[in-house]
Amino acid sequence: MDATQKLNFLISNKNLDSDLRHIAEKVRADQRITFEEGVMLYEKGEVSYLGVLANYIRERKHGNHTYFNRNFHIEPTNVCVYDCKFCSYSRMIKEREEGWEMDVDAMMDVVKKYDNEPVTEVHITGGVVPKQNLAFYAEFFKRCKEHRPELHIKGLTPVEYYYIFKKAKLSHYEGMKYLKECGLDSMPGGGAEIFHPEIREKIAHDKCTADQWLDIHGQAHKLGMHTNATMLYGHIEEFWHRVDHMERLRQLQDKTSGFQTFIPLKFRNKDNQMEHVSEVSVIEDLRNYAIARIYLDNFSHIKAYWAMISRETAQLSLAYGVDDIDGTLDDTTKIYSMAGAEEQIPAMSTKELVQLIKNVGRHPIERDTLYNVVTDYSDYVFEDDTKKKYYSLPVINS
Numbered sequence: 083m084d085a086t087q088k089l090n091f092l093i094s095n096k097n098l099d100s101d102l103r104h105i106a107e108k109v110r111a112d113q114r115i116t117f118e119e120g121v122m123l124y125e126k127g128e129v130s131y132l133g134v135l136a137n138y139i140r141e142r143k144h145g146n147h148t149y150f151n152r153n154f155h156i157e158p159t160n161v162c163v164y165d166c167k168f169c170s171y172s173r174m175i176k177e178r179e180e181g182w183e184m185d186v187d188a189m190m191d192v193v194k195k196y197d198n199e200p201v202t203e204v205h206i207t208g209g210v211v212p213k214q215n216l217a218f219y220a221e222f223f224k225r226c227k228e229h230r231p232e233l234h235i236k237g238l239t240p241v242e243y244y245y246i247f248k249k250a251k252l253s254h255y256e257g258m259k260y261l262k263e264c265g266l267d268s269m270p271g272g273g274a275e276i277f278h279p280e281i282r283e284k285i286a287h288d289k290c291t292a293d294q295w296l297d298i299h300g301q302a303h304k305l306g307m308h309t310n311a312t313m314l315y316g317h318i319e320e321f322w323h324r325v326d327h328m329e330r331l332r333q334l335q336d337k338t339s340g341f342q343t344f345i346p347l348k349f350r351n352k353d354n355q356m357e358h359v360s361e362v363s364v365i366e367d368l369r370n371y372a373i374a375r376i377y378l379d380n381f382s383h384i385k386a387y388w389a390m391i392s393r394e395t396a397q398l399s400l401a402y403g404v405d406d407i408d409g410t411l412d413d414t415t416k417i418y419s420m421a422g423a424e425e426q427i428p429a430m431s432t433k434e435l436v437q438l439i440k441n442v443g444r445h446p447i448e449r450d451t452l453y454n455v456v457t458d459y460s461d462y463v464f465e466d467d468t469k470k471k472y473y474s475l476p477v478i479n480s
């Protein structure tokens with residue numbers, strides 16, 4: 083059965099709860115679901131039901147295509163002036179000897195390491211320290227563009243920008259405009275956590291608020307930049323807080339159309355101040371991806387970070403609304419491994435990523451940051467697969 087037949091079959095099931103049938107009919111008719119219906123999906127939707135709806139939407143939007151990119155990260159520092167309770171990565175200013183702080187030359191050395199590699203994106207994120215200010219990032223963005231103009235710079239989040247712009251006495255719009263002129267191309271989705279103040283004040287009390295986060299993205303969209311959005315789920319929030327989070331994103335997207343991708347981030351409980359909070363199950367991960375796909379009707383892509391949830395769960399997620407599993411990474415990020423992710427050395431070759439996607443019957447597409455197709459790998463044969471292989475057999479009784 084294809085995705086449409088499965089949805090029709092589900093709707094025709096007489097035993098299906100009438101509210102869930104109504105939501106399934108709305109999905110089939112391409113109608114938006116309400117806030118209350120979003121909460122209902124979390125409360126009543128079993129994973130198999132949610133998978134049918136989410137996969138229908140995923141295939142309606144993207145068919146079998148599954149995206150990845152070739153990228154590397156730079157994490158300029160893991161020292162941070164903020165104190166997020168879930169963070170396993172940062173060292174506070176008073177513990178800065180335990181962390182790292184790069185200068186612009188060191189960041190350029192990382193960029194130069196990829197000079198002969200076909201990477202399309204550098205993703206920059208990390209902690210917040212006074213030294214890495216507006217002038218610091220302006221210099222890095224300029225030098226990076228001078229060195230390799232075609233490399234897309236996806237850099238920092240509103241958490242850093244709010245701090246930097248405030249220190250520089252610039253409005254969000256002025257700050258974003260200036261950094262765009264210096265070479266910044268787009269913004270990743272981090273720092274969103276959970277927007278509702280009831281939760282945000284408990285887990286991330288001292289960094290930018292939801293309104294400030296949303297405003298900085300809105301200003302970037304006004305300047306023609308594309309950005310992503312995340313949600314940190316599976317800790318002390320309730321289901322309605324997740325829906326509230328997605329509702330705020332959906333409303334901004336209705337106004338600006340600047341978001342490309344939504345990325346649910348699973349809370350991990352290793353080495354942080356929330357170690358006592360249990361992690362949610364893989365089933366809950368899949369339910370959450372699926373509900374995100376159903377709720378965020380105006381977002382084009384839903385991404386799963388394979389480095390955070392494991393390769394196997396990333397494969398599964400492709401049947402629950404996800405159409406993008408992020409990039410090759412080349413072991414350049416510590417954020418997930420330090421939080422206890424299964425992948426302690428997060429790196430995959432292009433061939434491995436392609437195989438991972440093909441193994442679950444999907445169609446691998448290497449994209450650039452803006453989802454332009456770089457290579458369609460559906461019928462691609464890697465060079466080393468075409469070489470004749472000779473195997474030496476063990477010699478017995480020689």
Ligand code: SF4
Pocket residue numbers: 162163164165166169170171172208209210241289
């Ligand atoms: S999550 Fe980000 S802002 Fe919060 S402490 Fe960690 S590095 Fe700093």
